Amino acid sequence: MIDSDENKHQEIQELESKLKSLKQQQSSGEIGNPYLIPGAIIMAGLFIAGALFFAQGGSSNIQTASVGGAVGSPTQQQPQAPPPANADSIKAVSSEDHILGDPAAPVKIVEFSDTECPFCKRFHSTLQQAVQEYDGQVAWVYRHFPLDQLHSKARREAAAAELAGELGGNDTFWEYLDRVFEITPSNDGLQLSQLVQIAQDVGLPTKPFQDLVDENDIRGGKFANHIEADYQDAIASGGSGTPYSVVVAANGKTFSLNGAQPYASVKAIIDLALAEK
């Protein structure tokens, strides 16, 4: 009995000395840094979080615009301390805008869009639905936001839509735009010659469109200033990708919506804007 107790006591002492030695080795770094693995795991977590954030680019699939880097832009030099972008800085809706719906509607959705952006194509039908369902309460204002670095044809397509508006008026502009979004496979997939065909489809003379295509001015020909003004307005009001929408309530309060959000989200914002008095 005494022998057994002594043996147990000896075993405990041995184990304790082993544990002490292991702890000493561990603290001296002989058997590895105890913080290495947890650190690696935390780093992995940070990598994943970073990947998520940057994969989204601060957004989901919003196509990143090159701020101040528009092709042929007269403001290509580096801007010095630009004012902070804010949806409240958006240019007021005027008769110069392309408006679908009642221009006197209490809520206006100003959409900055790129005809070659696949998400704009998707969002186009969402806004069509909104204007139909909120007849008289919502007006849709279309402004150009061509992302030249991604879609080299977008600015010329914007010019073609402007030309359609000039030749046929506001309704023809929208008809032309609807047709462009309907036909284009997005991401520069539309052949520029199809701009002439679309003009024919909406009952416009084809020659001016043929001339526009032949001129091949990447800035948008005679509409360059107008398109660039829309582009700069998008940047100034906080747009960093397309589609970018600013919902303006009757009292001037703004809600900026990034990306091709589902109809339910657009509807929720419209309801909030309508509640603003």
Add this chain to the structure above:
Amino acid sequence: MHAVLLTFKQIFRDVRYIAIAGIVSLLVFLFATWLPNLGLIWQILTTSSIAISDKLGFLFSLVGSIQTNFTLFSAFYTIVIAILFGINVAAVTYYFGRRKRFLEQGGAAVVWAASSWGYSVLVVPHVAHLC
């Protein structure tokens, strides 16, 4: 592969780790869908005149952007990353829990080796996938 499955079995035998993985995955997924509109979300959440039900309705509606604002591929990897992130956090929690328990019991070295091996297997392919 067998070792990875064994590690998974060991961790997710406990329903608490399934809950941790599930909740974290959901939060990461929600964050990914809300990310483009964090400013708007903040604006809406901090507006006192908007009813809580409307605020929640708006947050919920934005989740639908996984269909409208993502390509099929980006939606797929966003969901996969969210799930892997949840598993990673559950594994880290499990690791620290076990480490603490075994340190208290004096078996630090053994569990450190076992756990570190297990988590390397889990984390390394995860990171490699992203790179």
